[in-house]
Amino acid sequence: MKGSRWMLVSVVGLAWLAGSAGVAVAWEPTKPVEFIIPAGTGGGADVMARLIAPLVEKHKLSPRPLVVINKPGGAGAEGFLYVKGKKGDAHTIIITLSNLFTTPLHTGVPFNWKDLTPLGRLALDEFILWVNTERPDKKEFKTAREYIAAVKEKPTTFKMGGTGTAQEDQIITIQLEQALGLKFIYVPFKGGGEVCVNLVGNHVDSTVNNPAECVGHWKAGKVRPLAVFDAARLMWGTGGGDIPTAKEAIGTDIQYLMLRGIFGPPDMPKEAVDFYQGMLKKVYDSPEFQKYLLDNALKPSWLTGAEYVKWLGETESVHKDLMQKGGLLK
Amino acid sequence: MGEFSNLLMGFQIAITPFNLFIALVGIFLGTIIGVLPGLGGANGVAILLPITFTMPPTSAIIFLSCIYWGALFGGAITSILFNIPGEPWSVATTFDGYPLAKRGMAAQALTAAFTASFVGAAFANVLITFFAPLLAEVALKFGPPEFFAIQLLTFSAFVGLGGGSPVKTLASIFIGFILAAVGLDIVTGKLRLTFGSVELMRGFSFIVAVIGLFGIGEIFLTVEEGLRFRGEKARIGFREMVTTWRELGGYWRTFIRSALIGFWMGFKPGGATPASFMSYSFAKRFSRTPEKFGKGTLEGVVAPETAAHAAGGAAMLPMITLGIPGSPTAAVMLGGLLIWGLQPGPMLFKEKPEFVWGLIASMYTGNVIGVLVVLLFVPLFAAILRIPFAVLTPLIVVICAIGAYAVSNALLDVWYMLIFGVIGYVFKKLDYPLAPLVLALVLGDMAETAIRQSLIMSRGNPAIFFWSPISAVITAAALLLFFLPALSLGWRRLKNVPAPAASHPDHTP
Amino acid sequence: MxxxxxxxxxxxxxxxxxxxxxxxxxxxxxxxxxxxxxxxxxxxxxxxxxxxxxxxxxxxALPSARRFVEPGKLVPVAKVALPAAGMVLLIHVAGLYVSSAIYMALYMRWIGRHRWSLVILLSVGIPLVTFLVFEKWFLVSMPKGPLETWLGY
The missing domain is CATH 1.10.287 (Helix Hairpins)
Known part of the structure; x- marks a missing residue:
């Protein structure tokens, strides 16, 4: 009796030992993880990072917390170069947006996405062509075709608002111009929210914006979405109806989606890569994150490993091509 | 008056014990964040955003907005005690607050600052409660040309004050604008004045420059007079507060004017700082005793603080009604809304009235709690000056270093801070005024962006600033103020009246 | 001048x-x-x-009579400026917390001639509180050195 009890204890003990050994094999952060945002506070990337950090803590996905740090200098170049300099580090990750491609291409800073270790793609952000519903000249543009016709009639009088220069908004504007033979006056602003408000205030005639940046004004009937730059219509219940694709609305297939992905420093150790990929997948699958994607009309698009790398390569050459056509390359 | 019943509903939400407790904690944390330079409202709110994740959205926004109010209150404390502006909008508070502290009147200055803050915020709250939709319409009228006109007006109102050598003042302005131009040019996306350095891409942070120029520079100047701080013999009882209030009553005009300026400027992103400068300038212009400005008058503390808080309150308006941030802090709060699953924008009033009115009501409760908390601590804050020099100095230097680092997590910024300290010391001794430099640095970026956006819109035609009535009026006023000193001189010459003896008001500590 | x-x-x-x-x-x-x-x-x-x-x-055209700084007065300025620069230099190696502790201790003892007990209490206590506030509660990252690495930060 006595012996069997001992046996039991030792079996349980062994199992526990084995179990803990199993856990010990998998790498985990041993100190707080720096989570770099190559953009300012309050923007789309910032908000997503500040959503991810507490989710990691809430769902106990990492033994040490994520410490969010903004490095927005030089259109994100500061953040990218910072992470590039952390070769082999296992405690730094960075969230990226399209400036991963556009900033080095336009400014010539010595950086390329291949310098970083791709971890995972969390979402893709859509772009929509918006116009104001009440214009001072009383014209009304109910469809993209009407608007395009008006722009064509009077080149370089219609103002297109967008975020920054040589970044996604201007790239789409140039695509539109080249595909349809138009000429806008492109006015750069500092942030997406500012762009939409300038549209509502009729300081610009149209904008290309992420859905989240304009949805409030759409619901209030101040702005009208004319087309989404994607392959499929945007079904977005909250706004009241779906938005036609560029192909349907203007007859030209223009597509552009913005990356929301996570990277690590160059040569991040394999076991750390595995850990962060697992962590990010769990964040991605959490109901909170899925609700966030839905609310902001972000396309759920989890991608990792070799496919992610392949996708990045393709996306980079698309950017290079578009920026070359637009004369935005350095 | 549907607003009254809505506000009442809001109060029912904001006055629950939990939300009051949350407000108190927020105010307390916010004050600490405001005191620490560099860790401003935006950073503070961003840092504490994750904590709100588990709260109901209304409590969360109350918590964040109270951090914001606390930071607004806290910014004045270090400005007055050590000449270190904890926040950009408390720079103008140093002009008279610090001289007052040096004269042993820190308690009075702090009382005036907190009271003014409260009045400014209360004014903004009332306007937001009853006129939010109307005011939002006005805010929408402001495009790039109007923005630029406002910045021009701020600048000419302040620089037109005169004092000091004109050449050196101009040099200071140019330096400020040049520093502001370093980094990425938003309009063309080109890097400017970075000379290939990654560290320079970030540009020069206003906060780092101000901590150095004002804070560290002032320490150097102080120790030159001996290794001690002045003002340690200050009377810091509650009786001083009562006598201060009595005196403040006489400045009701300044209160009203500053609150109006602050609210009006606060609509727009980055409005609080220009508002505080502009309000200070106008207070001096309209004062019966302008010669006292810069040497320590309570009026010079009241003006910027009232305006900054009114602007701080007004910054919430575009956030609530339009879904655009009126300040960097509001930008982070908007991010919070998205995280909590709320959609900022014009529909928020209709879809989530309990959230919006809870927030508005909490702006009242938060400010009442805030002013009570900080006033209670006035004797304690003022007593900080009694700490021995050899303890306080390294502590200030360490806090400044933390602040400079925290702005953008860069150690080089701490070096910049020290260099700016030396520059501040040298410039002060050589009569290069620092305030125009700082104002140029803070406005430079915004002003250049606005002017270039306007010119893109007009295809290079500068007449755009006179196309809309709003910008035409403001631009004209700005130009008038700018040339006023020259005009009045010419007028006097014409009438053959000798110019009044120059008072050389030292508005640039 | x-x-x-x-x-x-x-x-x-x-x-x-x-x-x-x-x-x-x-x-x-x-x-x-x-x-x-x-x-x-x-x-x-x-x-x-x-x-x-x-x-x-x-x-x-200025008269050269007035001096920028009286020679004797440069010493107190240097006494503030140089240790501060030294501390910032030390941050690169030892991190903010250790550097500020050393800096405050030296300064309080050397310039202020305060009691050792007070000096140690403040120069250890203040960085410790700062550490807890920033690294632990606010999750703000400050420059760190070997000591913090050893502690797992």
């Missing part, structure tokens, strides 16, 4: 010329979309150059 004024004006002039050159490089024309990138730097640099030349001329 005179020499300091001249020196400052010369430094400003040098800086201004650098800025003018950069503006030149970027292009300072006025295109159809308004001024180019270099327009404002170029104009500002030019303005600063003019100002520094004028103050150079003015400074030369």
């Amino acid at each position: 005179k020499h300091a004024d001249i020196l400052t004006a010369l430094v400003l002039l040098a800086g201004a010329l650098l800025v003018v050159w950069e503006g030149w490089r970027l292009g300072f024309g006025w295109g159809t979309d308004g001024p180019q990138s270099g327009f404002f730097p170029f104009a500002l640099g030019l303005g600063l150059a003019v100002c520094s030349i004028v103050s150079l001329v003015q400074a030369r």
Whole structure:
């Protein structure tokens, strides 16, 4: 009796030992993880990072917390170069947006996405062509075709608002111009929210914006979405109806989606890569994150490993091509 | 008056014990964040955003907005005690607050600052409660040309004050604008004045420059007079507060004017700082005793603080009604809304009235709690000056270093801070005024962006600033103020009246 | 005073010329979309150059009697400036918390001649509280050195 009890204890003990050994094999952060945002506070990337950090803590996905740090200098170049300099580090990750491609291409800073270790793609952000519903000249543009016709009639009088220069908004504007033979006056602003408000205030005639940046004004009937730059219509219940694709609305297939992905420093150790990929997948699958994607009309698009790398390569050459056509390359 | 019943509903939400407790904690944390330079409202709110994740959205926004109010209150404390502006909008508070502290009147200055803050915020709250939709319409009228006109007006109102050598003042302005131009040019996306350095891409942070120029520079100047701080013999009882209030009553005009300026400027992103400068300038212009400005008058503390808080309150308006941030802090709060699953924008009033009115009501409760908390601590804050020099100095230097680092997590910024300290010391001794430099640095970026956006819109035609009535009026006023000193001189010459003896008001500590 | 004024004006002039050159490089024309990138730097640099030349001329006319700093008064300034610079230098190696502890301890003891007990209490206590506030509660990352790494931060 006595012996069997001992046996039991030792079996349980062994199992526990084995179990803990199993856990010990998998790498985990041993100190707080720096989570770099190559953009300012309050923007789309910032908000997503500040959503991810507490989710990691809430769902106990990492033994040490994520410490969010903004490095927005030089259109994100500061953040990218910072992470590039952390070769082999296992405690730094960075969230990226399209400036991963556009900033080095336009400014010539010595950086390329291949310098970083791709971890995972969390979402893709859509772009929509918006116009104001009440214009001072009383014209009304109910469809993209009407608007395009008006722009064509009077080149370089219609103002297109967008975020920054040589970044996604201007790239789409140039695509539109080249595909349809138009000429806008492109006015750069500092942030997406500012762009939409300038549209509502009729300081610009149209904008290309992420859905989240304009949805409030759409619901209030101040702005009208004319087309989404994607392959499929945007079904977005909250706004009241779906938005036609560029192909349907203007007859030209223009597509552009913005990356929301996570990277690590160059040569991040394999076991750390595995850990962060697992962590990010769990964040991605959490109901909170899925609700966030839905609310902001972000396309759920989890991608990792070799496919992610392949996708990045393709996306980079698309950017290079578009920026070359637009004369935005350095 | 549907607003009254809505506000009442809001109060029912904001006055629950939990939300009051949350407000108190927020105010307390916010004050600490405001005191620490560099860790401003935006950073503070961003840092504490994750904590709100588990709260109901209304409590969360109350918590964040109270951090914001606390930071607004806290910014004045270090400005007055050590000449270190904890926040950009408390720079103008140093002009008279610090001289007052040096004269042993820190308690009075702090009382005036907190009271003014409260009045400014209360004014903004009332306007937001009853006129939010109307005011939002006005805010929408402001495009790039109007923005630029406002910045021009701020600048000419302040620089037109005169004092000091004109050449050196101009040099200071140019330096400020040049520093502001370093980094990425938003309009063309080109890097400017970075000379290939990654560290320079970030540009020069206003906060780092101000901590150095004002804070560290002032320490150097102080120790030159001996290794001690002045003002340690200050009377810091509650009786001083009562006598201060009595005196403040006489400045009701300044209160009203500053609150109006602050609210009006606060609509727009980055409005609080220009508002505080502009309000200070106008207070001096309209004062019966302008010669006292810069040497320590309570009026010079009241003006910027009232305006900054009114602007701080007004910054919430575009956030609530339009879904655009009126300040960097509001930008982070908007991010919070998205995280909590709320959609900022014009529909928020209709879809989530309990959230919006809870927030508005909490702006009242938060400010009442805030002013009570900080006033209670006035004797304690003022007593900080009694700490021995050899303890306080390294502590200030360490806090400044933390602040400079925290702005953008860069150690080089701490070096910049020290260099700016030396520059501040040298410039002060050589009569290069620092305030125009700082104002140029803070406005430079915004002003250049606005002017270039306007010119893109007009295809290079500068007449755009006179196309809309709003910008035409403001631009004209700005130009008038700018040339006023020259005009009045010419007028006097014409009438053959000798110019009044120059008072050389030292508005640039 | 005179020499300091001249020196400052010369430094400003040098800086201004650098800025003018950069503006030149970027292009300072006025295109159809308004001024180019270099327009404002170029104009500002030019303005600063003019100002520094004028103050150079003015400074030369100054009487050289007044001194910038009395020799004896430079010592207390240096006593503040140099240890502060030393601390910032140390941060690169030892991190913020350790450096500030050492800096505060030395300063309080050396300049203030405070009691060792007070010195140690404050110079250990303050960085410790700062550490807890920033790294633990606010999750703000400050520069760290070997000690923090050893502690797992």
